[in-house]
Amino acid sequence: MSLKAVLEAIELLDSATVTGDDVAGLLRKAGLQHVEVTPFTGERGATEFLRVRVPGVQGRSRGGDAPTLGIVGRLGGIGARPEKIGLVSDGDGAVTAVATALKLGWMIDRGDPLPGDVIVATHICPRAPTIVQPVVTMMSSPVDMATLNREEVLPEMDAVLTVDTTRGNRVINHRGIAISPTVKAGWILRVSEDLLTIMQNVTGRLPVVFPLTMQDITPYGNGLYHLNSILQPATATEAPVVGVALTAELPVPGSATGASHATDIDLAVRFCLEVAKAFGAGQCRFYDAGEWDVIQRRYGPMTHLMTPGRA
Numbered sequence: 276m277s278l279k280a281v282l283e284a285i286e287l288l289d290s291a292t293v294t295g296d297d298v299a300g301l302l303r304k305a306g307l308q309h310v311e312v313t314p315f316t317g318e319r320g321a322t323e324f325l326r327v328r329v330p331g332v333q334g335r336s337r338g339g340d341a342p343t344l345g346i347v348g349r350l351g352g353i354g355a356r357p358e359k360i361g362l363v364s365d366g367d368g369a370v371t372a373v374a375t376a377l378k379l380g381w382m383i384d385r386g387d388p389l390p391g392d393v394i395v396a397t398h399i400c401p402r403a404p405t406i407v408q409p410v411v412t413m414m415s416s417p418v419d420m421a422t423l424n425r426e427e428v429l430p431e432m433d434a435v436l437t438v439d440t441t442r443g444n445r446v447i448n449h450r451g452i453a454i455s456p457t458v459k460a461g462w463i464l465r466v467s468e469d470l471l472t473i474m475q476n477v478t479g480r481l482p483v484v485f486p487l488t489m490q491d492i493t494p495y496g497n498g499l500y501h502l503n504s505i506l507q508p509a510t511a512t513e514a515p516v517v518g519v520a521l522t523a524e525l526p527v528p529g530s531a532t533g534a535s536h537a538t539d540i541d542l543a544v545r546f547c548l549e550v551a552k553a554f555g556a557g558q559c560r561f562y563d564a565g566e567w568d569v570i571q572r573r574y575g576p577m578t579h580l581m582t583p584g585r586a
Contacts, residue, residue: 277378277544281537284374288353288399289362295323295399298373302327305380309336313426315398320417322352322400324426327376329383331555334392335431341391341555345432346547347508348372348396349423349439351414352403355530365403365414365529367440367521371543372397378548391555396427411443411528413503420495420504424511434515434554434561436547439505441520442527442534446486446502452542453483455518457562458492458509461577462570469559470517473549478542485520489580497583503529510581515561519543 287293287301295312302310309328315321333339353366362370376395382388398418406415416423428435447453454474457464466484474482487506490499494510501507509516521543527534553559 277374277548278537278541280374280378280381281370281541281544284370284377285362285535285537288366288370288373291354291356291401293399293401295325298325298399302376302380305377306384307376307380315418315422317417317419319404319415320400320402322398322417324398325396327395329376329379329389329393329395331389331391331393333390334555336392342433342557343392343394343431344551344554345429345435346372346375346393346395346551347427347435347437349437349504349508350397351416351529352400354401354403355405355414356402358405359530359532361532362535363414363529364442364527364531364534365440367535367540368438369397369399370535370540371438371547374540374544375547378544389551389555393551393555394429394432396429398423398426405530408443411526412530413443414529420507424508428508428511430512432512432514435508435512436517436519436550437505437508438519438543438547439503439521440529441485441503441505442523443529444502445526447520447522448524449483449522450524451478451483451522451539452546453485453520453522455485455487455506455520457515457517458487458506459515459562459567460513461492461580463487463489463492464562464567467517467561469553470550470561473553473559474546477545477549485518485522493580494583513578517561519546
């Protein structure tokens with residue numbers, strides 16, 4: 276179970292004074308040594324990027340050939356101070372990332388390391404700006420999307436789970452978690468059967484898949500509507516990317532406080548952990564390689580959707 280890790284992460288991040296070094300200290304105490312904190316200051320504020328490399332028994336960090344999974348906690352900020360007091364709904368991506376890394380550290384200490392390496396990345400920002408959207412007031416970020424992707428999506432990630440609060444909309448009417456179809460190199464592919472199986476095992480319910488549009492997998496800044504930033508990592512890598520959304524039955528602002536549900540975050544953490552176990556062992560495919568080859572031969576690349584496009 277990962278609920279204890281979730282509660283510890285929430286208690287730490289629900290603070291006006293929490294820093295990246297505070298989070299790094301918690302993770303190092305759990306036995307994780309490869310923790311990096313990188314401060315960033317922009318025109319709209321400051322944040323601190325956090326990256327954690329968790330070595331696997333057969334991972335590349337130890338000379339093995341097991342694939343590496345990336346887990347990105349995507350968010351604008353964990354707080355909207357001074358406008359709002361407390362942890363905001365948008366912060367659940369960071370909570371999930373920190374709790375997942377914490378649990379992985381505990382697992383290694385208890386003799387249960389994973390087969391492959393896992394890289395967990397997010398950023399810690401207790402004072403992020405907000406932005407008014409058509410449905411709800413959402414969180415913005417002191418960091419531009421290009422910088423977020425550069426710091427959080429690394430070339431060595433063979434597949435990416437991107438976790439993001441996705442409650443501020445009217446197209447997902449389910450509380451808990453939902454996953455996206457696989458996105459790879461500008462293509463929205465079929466939903467991974469392996470991920471559906473893991474999801475139903477973790478939740479004990481029928482798997483829930485949220486809808487994607489072509490706009491959602493294009494970069495921010497092109498003037499198009501995006502559901503949120505959950506699939507923005509797919510614009511920075513040609514590795515397969517799947518969104519893991521924290522969802523609600525009705526629109527909840529990303530800037531709302533008191534809206535984080537520890538049990539829902541626990542579902543996201545356990546899903547990420549089970550995917551990490553299976554992916555590193557070669558037992559979880561994000562996409563069908565044979566079908567991908569057919570798509571490329573018949574229809575060609577769609578990588579132009581990963582760019583800003585024509586002016």
